Amino acid sequence: MKRFKGFVQKEFYHIFRDKRSLFILFGMPIAQIMLFGFAITNEINNVDIAILDRSNDATTKEIINKISASKYFSVLQVLNNESGIEPAFKKGKVKAVLYFENDFSKKLIAQKSAKVQIVTDATDPNMANTISNYIISILQNYQQEQNRTIEIGYQIVPESRMIYNSELKSVYMFVPGVMTVILMLVSAMMTSISIAREKEQGTMEILLVSPLKPFQVILGKVFPYIFLSIINAVVIVLLSIFVFNVPVTGSLFLLGLETVLFIITSLALGILISTIATTQQSAMMISLMGLMLPVILLSGFIFPVSSMPWPLQIISHIVPAKWFIIIVKGIMLKGVGLNFLWKETLVLGAMTLFFIGLSVKKYKIRLE
Known part of the structure; x- marks a missing residue:
């Protein structure tokens, strides 16, 4: 029994001395539960919307103030006419436009009914539905509050209009996401494993002393x-x-040029992972934990980034997949050009240069 006790104590000592084992044992569960707990949500928070108020009366201003005062929406832009709706969506930040018809307040008084149109970006059909339902709920709440003080109640009639995906097909959302995941897997994970295999088998050093230069x-x-x-x-x-x-x-x-850019970015990231990993197993773990979870959770593929806590929103900026999904949706579904996607393109380009530069530096230290 004493021998067994001593053996168990030895195992505890080995575990506590191995910082990697401790991180996997205690750090990863905490990180995953925090990430999944905050990122996986069907709720919306601080969604940017635009307002097109053709009536511009006291009633519409009250409704706008009520919507912007909620934690769910923030008024990013005020439009002057209908021609500004599509450019607002193409810029990528505005997810919905609230369109009040002419003489809104007068129609409520005279006809006991007035219409407000809710225009949503349906490239993400789930989010579009959620936004529409939230706005309708706020309008109904305002209507109930107003009807308490008058004998004959009036009715605010919301009309939902989905653009870029009027049939709300979920495949419109999944195609850009699946494309991103596959390209990330093939480019980054396979590259990191391939180079790690050479290092693990001891053949990488042989290649590097050949007439070929390291790069x-x-x-x-x-x-x-x-x-x-x-x-x-x-x-x-x-x-x-x-x-x-x-x-x-x-x-x-x-679309082809942007895809090649993202592939190069992913390859550069895979090379960077290969400089850290010494074995195929560690390369696989870093790729899966370091790439798969952020791609699925923090890229906006399934769950809206705007609804996440601000620390996760900041972290999402360093996930290349987030910028590529914006680019793919913009080109395929919205028909936008480089004049709307230049910022995302520059971000991917900067990430590529950063990953390559850091990889070259680490390879010079470790492999030459």
Whole structure:
């Protein structure tokens, strides 16, 4: 029994001395429960909306103040006419437009009824439905409050209008997300595992002392994955067009260029992971935990980033998938060009340069 007790104590000592084991044992569960608890939500918070008030009377101002005072919405923009609705959506921040008709207050008094149109960006159909329902709920609450003080109640009639996906097809949301996940997996994870395998087998050093320069060896290792990822992207786009009937309203050429940029960004990230990982197992763990969860949870693929706590919103800015999903949705569903997507393109470009620069620095330290 004493021998067994001593053996158990030895195992405890080994675990407590291994910081990686302690992190996996205690740190990962805490990080995952916090991430899943805050990121996975169907609620909305601080969603940016725009207002088009053709009536501009006391009643519409009260309604606007009531909506903006809630924690669910924040008025980002006030539009002057209908022609400003589509550009507001194409910029990517505005998720809904509240459109009050002419003589709103007068119609409530004279006809006991007035209409307000709720225009939502349905590229994310679940979020569009949720936004519409929340606004309708606030309008009904305002209506009930007003009807308590008058004998013959009036009615505010909300009209929902979904743009870019009027049929609310969920495939419009999943195609950009699935495309992003596949490209990230093939480009980043496969690259990191491939290089880690060479290092684990002791053949990477042999390659690096060959006549080829180190950057040529690394480029040769990752170059095939560029073509594999491009083939995957082409297959996904073709399937989305001809099988799922997802439109590509923008430029296919621009979509191709942006896709290649994202593939290079993912490859650069995979190379960076390979500089950290010494074995295939560790490369796999870093890729899965460091890429898969952020891609699914923090990219806006399934859950809206705007509804997450501000620390997670800040972290989401360093997730390349978030910017690529915005680009794909913008080109395929909204038909926007580089004039609306230049910021996201610059972010991906900057990330690529950062990942490559850091990878080269670490390779010089560890492999030369």
